Amino acid sequence: MYGVPMAKDFTDVAELCGVFDVNPGRARVFVEKVGVDMPIYEDFDKMIAETKPDYVIVTTVDAFHSDYIVRSLELGCNVITEKPMTTDEHKCRAILDAKEKYGKDVVVTFNYRFAPFKTKIKELLNDGVIGDIYSVHFEWMLDRVKKLGAHGTSYFRRWNARMAKSGGLLVHKSTHHFDLVNWWINQKPAKVSAFGKLNLYGAKHALYPNTTRCCECKYAKECVFSYELTPIEVEYYKNNEKFDGYWKDKCVFADDIDIYDTMAVNVEYDGGAVMSYCLNATTPYEGWKIVINGSKGRLEATEYETGFQARRPDDVVKIFDLNDNVTEYHVTRGGGDHGGGDQRIREMIFRENIPDPLGHKAGTMDGAYSILVGVAANKSIKEGKIISIDDLLKG
Numbered sequence: 001m002y003g004v005p006m007a008k009d010f011t012d013v014a015e016l017c018g019v020f021d022v023n024p025g026r027a028r029v030f031v032e033k034v035g036v037d038m039p040i041y042e043d044f045d046k047m048i049a050e051t052k053p054d055y056v057i058v059t060t061v062d063a064f065h066s067d068y069i070v071r072s073l074e075l076g077c078n079v080i081t082e083k084p085m086t087t088d089e090h091k092c093r094a095i096l097d098a099k100e101k102y103g104k105d106v107v108v109t110f111n112y113r114f115a116p117f118k119t120k121i122k123e124l125l126n127d128g129v130i131g132d133i134y135s136v137h138f139e140w141m142l143d144r145v146k147k148l149g150a151h152g153t154s155y156f157r158r159w160n161a162r163m164a165k166s167g168g169l170l171v172h173k174s175t176h177h178f179d180l181v182n183w184w185i186n187q188k189p190a191k192v193s194a195f196g197k198l199n200l201y202g203a204k205h206a207l208y209p210n211t212t213r214c215c216e217c218k219y220a221k222e223c224v225f226s227y228e229l230t231p232i233e234v235e236y237y238k239n240n241e242k243f244d245g246y247w248k249d250k251c252v253f254a255d256d257i258d259i260y261d262t263m264a265v266n267v268e269y270d271g272g273a274v275m276s277y278c279l280n281a282t283t284p285y286e287g288w289k290i291v292i293n294g295s296k297g298r299l300e301a302t303e304y305e306t307g308f309q310a311r312r313p314d315d316v317v318k319i320f321d322l323n324d325n326v327t328e329y330h331v332t333r334g335g336g337d338h339g340g341g342d343q344r345i346r347e348m349i350f351r352e353n354i355p356d357p358l359g360h361k362a363g364t365m366d367g368a369y370s371i372l373v374g375v376a377a378n379k380s381i382k383e384g385k386i387i388s389i390d391d392l393l394k395g
């Protein structure tokens with residue numbers, strides 16, 4: 001996302017000056033792949049003191065983002081952080097406090113916003129084509145089909161499957177989706193209720209006994225979820241397991257999996273809209289469907305990311321007015337990662353003076369409101385209550 005493009009496309013405006021990772025072997029592979037001669041550090045503060053960067057780019061495990069964001073701000077650096085900004089309300093408040101105290105820049109890289117199809121929806125809603133927003137119905141699917149990549153299953157093979165590391169999929173993954181809705185409808189989430197289930201993965205659903213990891217599993221040939229590490233994953237991860245024991249092919253039936261694979265969330269927004277949202281990591285194909293109802297009509301949009309339906313050349317947004325008319329907007333499918341969003345967000349981050357009329361660039365409050373819906377949803381699932389975002393935000 002950052003290393004190779006910075007070394008290739010942004011040398012006129014950006015310079016990589018150092019890398020820190022708890023796994024020095026992986027940091028070494030990163031430096032080799034990027035092809036820039038830069039020092040590797042095993043001490044974060046030392047890296048900042050010696051390299052004096054303008055920006056720190058935080059791409060570590062979700063639950064540790066806040067440690068590096070807050071420390072970077074304390075040490076006088078601006079921050080670019082991967083999503084989710086963080087994983088719970090306490091860390092969120094620590095980031096907001098540090099941002100306020102040290103007055104530095106924090107960019108949260110919501111690359112989904114930058115994909116042309118999602119941008120089109122923002123444009124239409126901003127233009128008021130369906131008027132005031134009354135309700136949102138949003139479904140996101142993460143697939144489990146091996147030949148399609150089984151992206152949904154992949155979250156259950158490593159740290160993402162532990163609530164303490166990722167906040168579960170309602171934080172780790174849905175932060176993108178909740179951010180899109182907050183941005184699209186221009187309202188803030190206020191109250192949340194939710195349900196969550198683990199239907200397919202985890203020890204309770206194990207298809208085979210004594211499972212550890214795919215590359216050592218005697219059931220690998222027959223297991224529908226077995227996974228073979230790719231050559232680049234072997235280089236980055238398997239070859240460096242001696243440093244931290246991090247497996248990227250852990251069994252999806254491991255007994256420490258404590259996140260959900262099936263989730264339903266209701267949200268009430270401060271501007272009056274309500275949303276019903278579902279996330280499912282067990283589906284036959286990947287993609288999403290949204291309906292937004294407003295005072296002047298209705299928007300419907302679908303994007304298929306895997307499976308035969310993903311072979312279409314464009315994605316379509318339909319606007320229904322109140323006179324039985326429908327207008328279709330066809331958006332050519334973006335080239336590049338995340339529907340063309342990654343290249344566009346890099347331009348916005350690294351180059352100055354890029355016009356931003358739709359407010360694509362996201363900061364700490366966007367990061368906060370998008371994760372807090374997921375944090376509130378997890379709390380609601382656990383406690384069986386409706387959770388107020390304001391209470392989480394203010395503590």
Ligand SMILES: NC(=O)c1ccc[n+]([C@@H]2O[C@H](COP(=O)([O-])OP(=O)(O)OC[C@H]3O[C@@H](n4cnc5c(N)ncnc54)[C@H](O)[C@@H]3O)[C@@H](O)[C@H]2O)c1
Nearest residue numbers: 020021022023026059060061062064082083084109111338
């Ligand atoms: N925006 C997107 O579309 C997108 C896509 C994928 C991942 N991400 C985000 O990028 C981040 C990294 O994800 P990934 O899949 O590359 O994870 P990864 O596990 O492959 O890499 C994480 C790295 O962090 C290192 N690390 C672990 N604990 C650390 C600590 N305490 N301090 C410093 N380094 C530590 C690990 O050694 C590893 O090299 C996550 O926050 C994830 O949510 C975003």
